[in-house]
Amino acid sequence: MTHPRRSFRIPARWTPYLLISPFLILFAVFGLFPLLFSAWMAFQSWEPTSGLGSMQFVGLENFSFALQDAWFWKSLRNTMWLALASGLPQHLVALPLAVFIHSRFKRLRDGVAGAYFLPYITSTVAIAMMFTSLFSTDYGLVNAVLGGVFGMEATPWLTQPDKLKVAAAIVVFWRYVGFNLMLYLAALQTIPRDLYEAATLDGAGPWAKFWRITLPSLRPMILFGVTLSVIGGLQLFEEPFILTNGNGGPDQTVMTSAIYLYRLAFDFNDFGGAAAMSWVLCGVVVVMTLLTNRAFKER
Template identity: 55%
Template sequence: MTVHSSSAVPAQQEAAAPAAARLRPRRFNMKKWAPYIFISPFFILFAIFSLFPLLFSIYLSFNQWEAASGVEAMQWVGLDNYKYALSDPWFLRSLGNTVWLALASGVPQHLVAIPLAAFIHNSFKRSRNLVIGIYFLPFITSSVAIAMVFNTLFSRDYGQINVLIAWCASLPVIGGLFPAESIDWLGSSLFIKPAVAFVIFWRYLGWNLVLYLSALQVIPKDLYEAATIDGASKRQQFWYITLPQLKPMIYLAVTLTIMGNLQLFEEPFVLVAESSGVSQSVMTTAIFVYKTAFSSGDFGTASAISWLLFLIIASTTWVNNRVFSRNERKEAQR
């Protein structure tokens, strides 16, 4: 009897050990959860300041709501905000202004940046970084500072641009090509768009220049050496070597320009005073969204316009992608 009872005690202890382990609370494994704890602030802040506003704006675009009335005053209207925006002549006008400024400032950026990047790459070996910094400086300059500078340059009475035009008008041969009177660049609906487009072009030229210079530096020099041996001129090398090698970067730069220029806000908003009579001539869609939300208080329509602008940007980027992809397939088949 004693032998059987003594052998049964260890068996009972072994059976009770797993049960005790299950009942014992698990200790917090710091090494296991430390990486997630360290990266959690990013996801928390992203959810609060990016994901939630994004989802809320989608829901808000289907509602009529004024922020001053509180969330409880939000009223579901379905697609009425989108229908109203598409039939609003001010939205269509702002969209036309956006497209005009995007084309007038975006196309020259690349037409100038590509050959200028090739020239700097070939001509400035030692001082290349200094030249790049000079061209890139406008991109990192404050919009307010840029507005103050160009308000002075475009001034009707004492602006340096009008002074230069007046001097050119006094020349005997080409004087007739220039107007004798000062041009009101920022007060005339005829000249305000070209003036704003020039400011945008001037500011973002350096950004595209840096992109193209970075792509030029990875083109193999053997291609140019072989072309030189074959008797190709500098122009032929640029056309048949440089441009084809730059196509991936051209696609990236054009895509970024499309996305940025269709969201123009700072330059026309800061450069042109709201009280001026020509502010509507450069009112972009982004500015119209701002006015609809914070001046009119119609946050539902403003959200709908924002998503319409997003669809326009996405579709334009998709078309740009299709065009570049089709050209690459045609060249691959040759």
Template identity: 40%
Template sequence: MWAPYAFIAPFYVLYVLFMIVPILVACGLSLTEWVGLGTPKFVGLRNFLDLARDTSFHTALANSTLYVLVSVFVVVPCALLLAQALHTRGLRARDLFRVTFFVPMVLSPIVIALVYSLLLDTQYGLVNSVLKALFGGGGVDWIGDPDWAKSTVAVVVLWRWVGYLTIFFLAALQAVPRDLYEAAELDGAGAIRSFFTVTLPSIQPVTAFVVVTSFIGAAQLFDEPYLITNGGPGEATLSVAMFVYRAAFQRQQFGYAAAAGLVLFVVVFAVSQLLNRLLAIGRAE
């Protein structure tokens, strides 16, 4: 009688220990003022009220929103189009292209940051050297200029994640029955019409999954802005995850950091649930 519960118990034990307990601890810590040592001082909702007035947190929210928009409306469509191209019949060296686009995902973020720092160096970077040779001028401050820094982080996010998401779309495209395309051809549908009437509806569940996971990953973005721009110049590329890191480990404001992390968790959870409903994830047809 107890055998089924014994088999599923490890999942729930781990879920409680590594998900529920940390969330409850963060909720309690967000109501305190604590520097990492001694006894936390209860301050109620003061941390959340301070966050509402903190311009740095507002900037971090705006930047994270930008990263989310880039991830959902640029990275996901590029991954879909790339997967469609790689799925084309007769494409030579298909496996080589697949591996090439997936390589950025398995590289260490530190290696990626180092390579892009060398490529985008204002004085000696390869990108500026090519631009100077072709168009002249003094080059672009890719990391030091606030607007260009945002674009740089967005490009790195695109380069790193598009190949990873392409794998999901490729798997979905391979599962679409060829009969549907043949029926569309008999009805006079061309490649573009077949894409919108056959491909997109057939891979809708995978597309919904990719959109939600891309949103969650972009909302929690940390590696790229931290390693490439360190959130700068100023706070031009500061993400909410970086804001939490700075509050906790640079200023030792652990209660304040917990409050910011809890706000991020609530926003991500709420929007994810909304996307689940809009995209009908897990809903029977």
């Protein structure tokens, strides 16, 4: 006599959790665990080559070292400068450019916007190598154009500290201006056309429409874009790292906080100090984000 086979059925209430379980597992392994482990390392003195058993609890010693480290504060000042010098022009250019593309380009709008967005999805290594060639002292296109048009002498963009800062800011600006452009274009398409038609009937000109309708309507998206720029700018790593071969340039001019944390951990094997500095940097990001939100708060 054969027994009927029993089929295993998952209760319906568990189905949603089962469907999202792959994300939860990946997040726990590659997101939550590194976060918690870095918090644990911030209170430890540890060299990875000696194994996990060599960890020694040192309390707040790593945080004390971070707050007294002159190189960390120098890297933080470099990060703040690059974040401001590259982030502010992004929005000052992306916003009016988005308005222009939205109003002037109808059928070709997506193609033009895609061309500006292309640098954002391009490999950072390729971008840094390209700009390294463009800013070359002897054979770079930038010096060739400046010399041919304005008669300027060749400028050592990548070897002079003040020039290197400008070059790094240009690279970051060029890469991310298209991303902010796409944000503003998406927001512009949500503004009702009835508002502009009513303003036209009232005799409002283009500037009045921009200041009274477009800009106030874009306020939430401007806050979102600026917040992303603040967070991304304070975590700046790839562009200056590749542009200077990982050494921060002459006099550590563009050594950002992220680059310094990387070198402290992997060059000097001070993972505890690097973990503590990363949490200090996290606190700076939180404070700057709150200040940004407060600045854009409606009054």
